[in-house]
Amino acid sequence: MSCEGIEVSFLFFLPHDTPKMYQMTFLAVANLFALFLFSSPSASVDTDFFFSCLIHNFPIPLTSLDGILHSPDTSSYSSLLHFSMQNLRFSSPNLKPQLIITPHTESEVQASVFCCKQHNIQIRVRSGGHDYEGLSYASTTPFVTMDLMNLTRINIDTVDYTARVEGGATLGEVYYRIAEKTSIHGFPAGVCSTVGVGGHIAGGGFGMMSRKFGLAADHVIDARVVDVNGRVLSRDSMGEDLFWAIRGGGASSFGVITAWKVSLVSVPQLVTVFTVSRSTKKEAIQLVGRWQYIAHQLHDDLFIRVIFEANQGENRERAIKVVFNSLFLGPVEELIPGMNEKFPELGLKDRL
Structure with a gap:
């Protein structure tokens, strides 16, 4: 579930009645087009002029940008760059951002976007770091990284069971805050707690x-986006076309998403999870084959994912290991009979 690599550029609009297949094709072309436009060579960042622009455009008077702006010669730069970098192939010095911006407020995001546009600087936005292609922290074109790590506020409304989540929060933080308020509601998103909400929802959010x-994107009811001109847009002001696009379109061409408002879903207080692994080649192949035929027949409350791993077997030969991970929205007493009927080959048993 890679996320977080988004660029600020132009906005593209489609009519609501455009067929879904053509909508997605257009978005793919639009994203590539926008990437092309912003990939043209730009001048190196003049830090003095950029500092001056930020100081004059920040919402409150500033005499120092310590804690907000980090250049390669500051002590914080290296740790900020690497703390969530998932793919060290992109750690080459010539691919690194010339500046890292860590805004604390939406207004600081606005000022940063405005100054980047004024100085023709490409922006890469990071909201968690699970970006295995390095889109948020690597480029051959001069750029700055805007890391939303300080925008992590989460508010859970237990009246209408919605959540307002800032773009730098992680899935783990969202789940934790929900659990603090209610034991019968949840949010359908990914399994990795350190994935950033901003990019995860923008990419769809499978879980x-x-x-x-x-x-996850199906449960977004509002959002706040800073566009290329530094304007803050909500669902009402951005319009339904852009609102549709940011919920799964990747957000790579649409702006900086500073917050989502999402609806929570009802879940039982007791759920069941299991992990079953098989390393015998023949058995693993047979189980995966069977799973492919019956997965769609399982109850919607049951999700089983399959992970393939390469292990070193006897005589130092490579061996395939298959892992079945599952979540069932209910007690184990209801899970076992259904599994024995649809997938007895897995040999699932109640060990409580």
Whole structure:
């Protein structure tokens, strides 16, 4: 579930009645087009002029940008760059951002976007770091990285069961805050707690409850986006076309998403999880083959994912290991009979 690599550029609009297949094709072309436009060579960042621009455009008077702006000669730069870098292939010095911006407020995001546009500087936005292609922290074109790590506020409304989540929060933080307020609601998103919400939802947001509730993006009811001109847009002001695009379109061409408002879903207080692994080649192949035929027949409350691993077997030969991870929205007493009927080959048993 890679996320977080988004660029600020132009906005593209489609009519609501455009067929879904053509909508997605257009978005793909639009994203590539925008990437092309912003990939043209730009001048190196003149830090003095950029500092001056930020100081004059920040919402409160500033005499120092310590804690907000980090250049390669500051002590914080290296740790900020690497703390969530998932792919060290992109750690080459010539691919690194010339500046790292860590805004604390939406207004600081606005000022940063405005100054980047004024100085023709490409922006790469990071909201968690699970970006295995390095889109948020590597480029051959001079750029700055805007890391939303300080925008992590989460508010859970237990009246209408919605959540307002800032773009730098992680999935783990969202789940934790929900659990603090309610034991019968959840949010259908990914399994990795350190994935950033901003990029995860913008890319759709697939998870262990997707068979029951769909994608995380399906539960977005509002958003706040800073566009290329530094304007803050909500659902009402951005319009339904852009609102549709940011919920799964990758957000790579649409702006900086500073916050999402999402609806929570009802879940039982007791759920069941299991992990079953098989390393015998023949058995593993047979189980995967069987799983492919019956997965769609399982109850929507049950999600099973398959992970393939390469292990070193006897005589130092490579061996395939297959791992079945599952979440069932209910007690084990309800899970076992269904599994024995649809997937007895897995040999699932109640060990409580």
